[in-house]
Amino acid sequence: MKTLIKGGTVVTAIDTVEADVLVDGEAVVALAAPGSHSWEDDADKVIDASGKLVVPGGIDPHTHMELPFGGTYASDTFETGSRAAAWGGTTTMVDFAVQVKGETMMDGYTNWMEKAAGNCAVDYGFHMIAGDINESSLKEMEQLVDLGVTSFKLFMAYPGVLYSDDGDILRAMQTAAGLDAMIMMHAENGIAIDVLREQAIARGETDPVYHSLTRPAITESEATHRAIVLSELAGVHLYVVHMSAKEAVAEIAEARDRGLPVFAETCPQYLFLSVEDHVSKPGFEGAKYVCSTPIRLRSEGHQEALWNGLATNDLQVVSTDHCPFCMDDHPTLGMQKKLGLGDFTAIPNGLPGVEDRYQLMYHGGVVGGRIDVNRWVEICSTAAAKMFGLYPKKGTIAVGSDADIVIFDPNAKWTKSVEQHHMFVDYSVYEGLEVQGKVETVMLRGKVIVDGDEYVGEKGDGQYLKRDTVSVHH
């Protein structure tokens, strides 16, 4: 099966080229100057990309399908969530297998492999949430790297649940360093935050907005600083997830200037949402925007600092931390966000985004004049591919790479809404936002799975990705 994508502008993280792309089977086999080769005759299928951008499929390295959290589960299954990802132009997601206290890492791996198997619309891999660091689980890390799980996430937040203390973190980092694996960090001082939460509740401050207000920016930057120091002791690659505080970006920038292999991602919600405009909405509306790290105060200047970090490469990746919970009752799981009515500490942490990211970053980044198209591709696809051992199969359009390709209309204008999206959740955090730039066609390893607004793939198109170790130095 050969497909010719003709007449488009191929954009990679470095190049912007007028070129025809020839796909054979699952891979890109050739690129050529438009009209220079008569591939059309030979192709099974020809897609006209005139006036469109031809970009690598998005890579979302931070999703939580079906995640158990706070007595319920994230509302998107691997099936519904991965299909929404496809609609949004994301052809690879890296989800988190979870080792809970008392389990082995292999338990977590097996459980999550089973949940995903046969259900995904896009290719997928797993990071391992290391929820129980001990002699035995440290030994399992090598086995997991062999299975393609080459990154391990630790939590400085959520004491008593997923929290690791600095000793466990250091041990896990040392082990990861020996395996050339990546350490991912949820960097918030959860121990201090828990004191603030308890005191807020004691004062009767129970509304959703207090979720944000009891997680001050310096609790994130403190943990980021500490994670960097521990990673320096261990000599390991560190990747700080869902960064939202300008003070934390400054810690990353300082470490990177010193040459440490330290990285960080942010998410669209931190670039577009704020306490003032969203979390502090009256009644329980703010619960829609409850996630951790929290949405922060616009007046403190975090959004500008995050955009600047993306432009300056102090932030390397935009992920989603997709972890949706319904505001109204979930059809099978019952109460979700409402578990926290009257007590913000019981609101499940998380919000939907896997479908929004690639398009939203074009709108805010490229249309907004903050980054160019190459950088857009880099932060939404290429950087994550290199960071998480998916390159060169994923993250680029090049000879030999997987034909994960998005045809993107840079001029289309539309309005974001729960009515329009496909994630299994009953609200959009971007409801009513008018954006420019739209995914038109999505190809996964040579097969078109989204055509216009129609999903034309099949359940189980997505394959498990055995990932390599990190292939970027800085």
Place this chain on the structure above:
Amino acid sequence: MKTLIKGGTVVTAIDTVEADVLVDGEAVVALAAPGSHSWEDDADKVIDASGKLVVPGGIDPHTHMELPFGGTYASDTFETGSRAAAWGGTTTMVDFAVQVKGETMMDGYTNWMEKAAGNCAVDYGFHMIAGDINESSLKEMEQLVDLGVTSFKLFMAYPGVLYSDDGDILRAMQTAAGLDAMIMMHAENGIAIDVLREQAIARGETDPVYHSLTRPAITESEATHRAIVLSELAGVHLYVVHMSAKEAVAEIAEARDRGLPVFAETCPQYLFLSVEDHVSKPGFEGAKYVCSTPIRLRSEGHQEALWNGLATNDLQVVSTDHCPFCMDDHPTLGMQKKLGLGDFTAIPNGLPGVEDRYQLMYHGGVVGGRIDVNRWVEICSTAAAKMFGLYPKKGTIAVGSDADIVIFDPNAKWTKSVEQHHMFVDYSVYEGLEVQGKVETVMLRGKVIVDGDEYVGEKGDGQYLKRDTVSVHH
């Protein structure tokens, strides 16, 4: 004329791909998976690149052929120097036209266009050294941008010669900002340095080493800081040339973290040479290494900081500042370095390097484990192309780009020496250095001009490049 480069590993600033490259006329027209297309049959010429890297031709954005300096001229003409560049894998050089006091910028442009015309082995463009900022020359800047001279170099060093004061600099920056042109800066506090030089001579400190010692690192970082502040006032893109001090790198890093469009280059001599090992050699030997900014003290840690800056992208480009002067008499120009016997202030500033750069950076960077091959290509070619309006014609191997291609043997080992090099100068600053990685074949717009160690091009192969304005944001 079609050429097929087959079996090699194509390396760009982002991708590393096994691919055949099809060149038609002057451009790359296609890349394809090895063996996927029977282009061989159709090709006029087939080059076997098996086991080799296929990389974009190098871009050296800082050369000074035939530069008048201190009573003599740089010893390489456009003919000899550009041919040496070719041998070293550099297919584009951007030299500096000079407006001296009392001339118009157009005078400088015309003079240098004439010197280069018909003589160059590689493609070339010009920056303009703005040596006389006034109402009238500021107006000329637009005209020069139209002619493809889109970058203007100013000197904070060399009072009374090329020096501009902060007012002239600010005016030139403001004008450049309006034209979207780049300001290049020789950042040394020449006024302060002149005091130190005069005092050294008065104390009888006349040896070449005092050239380095009278230009302390903080005179470079001070000027860098000042140039950044002036560029911030003007809102202009700033590119600091030949950075050699760690304190200056820190200034650039800090400005970039804040999001300012500030850039800097370093040169191989600052990464490989030191006062201790080179400039302080007995007798007049140190004169070989006299250049400005100076070679610095190894013990102060500048080399590590510069390598770190290249890895972290606080430094974006490696150029050569090629400006050779003979130690013994030049056949036609007479005394060169020896003009400064007994008075280091009379030694012409500059050293040879245009042939060494691409290979040396592979050796020190990639073989040395400091950067990967993509970053090597980026700092030696791609970044300069984007910085100076040459992209996408230059700086990459992509469909539609100029077929400026180097076939590079990553394993060849050899020894650098004046015996081996082709620059018109009677010494090598890297004499005896054993290196790994060698240019094998060089193609300029589809024509092979270096084949093995043999130059097979013709005088005048190189064309003038009308450059666009800067196409990189950060």
Place this chain on the structure above:
Amino acid sequence: MKTLIKGGTVVTAIDTVEADVLVDGEAVVALAAPGSHSWEDDADKVIDASGKLVVPGGIDPHTHMELPFGGTYASDTFETGSRAAAWGGTTTMVDFAVQVKGETMMDGYTNWMEKAAGNCAVDYGFHMIAGDINESSLKEMEQLVDLGVTSFKLFMAYPGVLYSDDGDILRAMQTAAGLDAMIMMHAENGIAIDVLREQAIARGETDPVYHSLTRPAITESEATHRAIVLSELAGVHLYVVHMSAKEAVAEIAEARDRGLPVFAETCPQYLFLSVEDHVSKPGFEGAKYVCSTPIRLRSEGHQEALWNGLATNDLQVVSTDHCPFCMDDHPTLGMQKKLGLGDFTAIPNGLPGVEDRYQLMYHGGVVGGRIDVNRWVEICSTAAAKMFGLYPKKGTIAVGSDADIVIFDPNAKWTKSVEQHHMFVDYSVYEGLEVQGKVETVMLRGKVIVDGDEYVGEKGDGQYLKRDTVSVHH
């Protein structure tokens, strides 16, 4: 003649003590626990200081009496200005002798000694404004140090007038270093500012507010950074005058953290006034607040940074830069501020303050809760004494020190106004400001010169102070 000051609270830069103070002749001869000694019997005069603070006379190390500037002279003579100083609790002022281009430093010294001789109400010394650095004037510096002029002020502002270039600055710094003298610096990039001024005028921006707007904060911090670097090259003590920009304070803080002997002062006008509230007043009102460095934008946060700098000792001294010009015609000198009607660049730079400082700093600092009484005494008296070689005669109340003593009522409330002040100028920049804390009695070397609101001294009470070199290390 013996005077006993009894029942007060003696405050020095370090101690707060209930003590009687015995003055004999010109000096303090003893302090004792209240009532412990029957000095009353023996005293010629007894002053009851119950409920009052007994503090060292203020030292204002930055005044400009009768300064020629922009075609006129500062409106206060040594007689009127020094008397106003006395009313304000300042018993020592250090004014600036001026060497203009073409003169020797000794010319400047002689001229200013003559202006002051026999006219001053308070003790006085001189700094030397080095307006013509050359071989001969550098040699004069030693002579001036011997005459008690141990500090030399240079200007990075005012090109063509008092401006020195970096070479002259470096030479003067090196010479001062050898003499253990202090370099004072007006740190603004005057060359860049002149471009901005000229461009503003060309755009028709002629109102007083453009004086502030054409001197952006980073032109001050740039010059501060440069002055620090030059002082580091020379190994000299550096004191930056009238600091008003938060970015400049940051430069000082960074240098001091590194251990450099770098110091800075600010003035009350920068702590209390702003562009928004004062300089941008309609019509020509803003001219009242035209001084350099300029009053800055409140919204940029400079005031908070300056107060913080005073609290953290990143700023060590509060002076006044007293340099008044009348808004209406001066009785003998004619037009002053009005010289700049229709052209802000012709407004004489400066404003009155010598009488306001000590009291205002108590109000804003101590009553405002930003500093304690010891720090108030330190920044208004002790620090300047040590910085400028006046200690231990001046700057403290201790056995053997000059009996320059202010009895200060910490609770008195009053309103500042031109009606109330004694400076020879027709407006107050603090008109209508309600303050707490008032000078009640002022003693100069044992003689009461202000009693209540009445001046009871005589012309010529003040003596010339032959100053020693700096006696503070950091």
Place this chain on the structure above:
Amino acid sequence: MKTLIKGGTVVTAIDTVEADVLVDGEAVVALAAPGSHSWEDDADKVIDASGKLVVPGGIDPHTHMELPFGGTYASDTFETGSRAAAWGGTTTMVDFAVQVKGETMMDGYTNWMEKAAGNCAVDYGFHMIAGDINESSLKEMEQLVDLGVTSFKLFMAYPGVLYSDDGDILRAMQTAAGLDAMIMMHAENGIAIDVLREQAIARGETDPVYHSLTRPAITESEATHRAIVLSELAGVHLYVVHMSAKEAVAEIAEARDRGLPVFAETCPQYLFLSVEDHVSKPGFEGAKYVCSTPIRLRSEGHQEALWNGLATNDLQVVSTDHCPFCMDDHPTLGMQKKLGLGDFTAIPNGLPGVEDRYQLMYHGGVVGGRIDVNRWVEICSTAAAKMFGLYPKKGTIAVGSDADIVIFDPNAKWTKSVEQHHMFVDYSVYEGLEVQGKVETVMLRGKVIVDGDEYVGEKGDGQYLKRDTVSVHH
């Protein structure tokens, strides 16, 4: 009882004055110009201080007499240790009462009050080591403040022993903030350090030097950074004890530049000792120098940074952390340092110093040219007095202050040795060091307790000091 100290040079933190000092009973009642008053006739005792410095008695705010640690007790009792303090010119010590897990703070207070009662040669107070933070102990803090224990020490080191987690620290800080009390912090990341210690032992690295090597500098600076952030959240005064790492000093400097009320002390051992010269001595000799934070690598530049911090006031206090253990068996307590033969983790942490400090800081600081005499007095006495609520009784020589006075010979030269010192421990860490400056006479509240090298006081001369809260703002 009246004593006249005549002819000396009285030095305080700000003044250096030739003055006679009159002591009546326990307090200073007057200072006078030499010979101005005929106090001699009336005095019970006259001390001739000609040619000597008359300085406030030293204040050592960090001692551990009889501290239980690692299965033994510090070898100095309150009796022997406080007498050694007196010999060293220290007239006030603040020791640490210890609340261990399971006890109330009042238990700790009572125990330590009993240990000290009637035994001390110098005045003493207590900080409280908060070893068990809970609802009930937090409530006790107010009671302790009322009893004069106004500072609370927490440990980020020593997990399982005195360690508090960040939540306990935050709670204690918030409570302290409400009481205007000071939080003292042992800032080392003990959790991470324990991992490194365990791994070192597992590798067979058991010698004393590994004590230092398993506590890298960044584990101290990390904890310092974290303590600062937590103090910022709580709005409390923070005082970091025994700082030894240059990176930690940088954290303090940065926080202070921002205006936070953050303070730190260092100790002589960090200024004079190093891993290279001391801890790495062959055999078990290095155990003499085992303390925490550890003695660090000279080559890393910590000593210079600490001296610079003292000069720049980024460090405010020099204490001793006096906590001696015998190398050979203690007469009654048996094995001390030797408990750690073959296992550095079992070496009791601590070394002697209470007698050395005041003299050593004169030698290293004043004679060494790093600070002046006023700063010497400030860091050894005045700053601690203000920091810990002892001022104005302690920390100065002023009318009304306690007559705690040291007569110090600035020229005496002698050699430090265990033979010469009076601390109850069988070695000196400064053995053989030749120093200049010697305590000659020590007066405690008007009573001479050390005269020449003879102790002339009585057991129990020292009184308990009910301390006030902090009286310094920055």
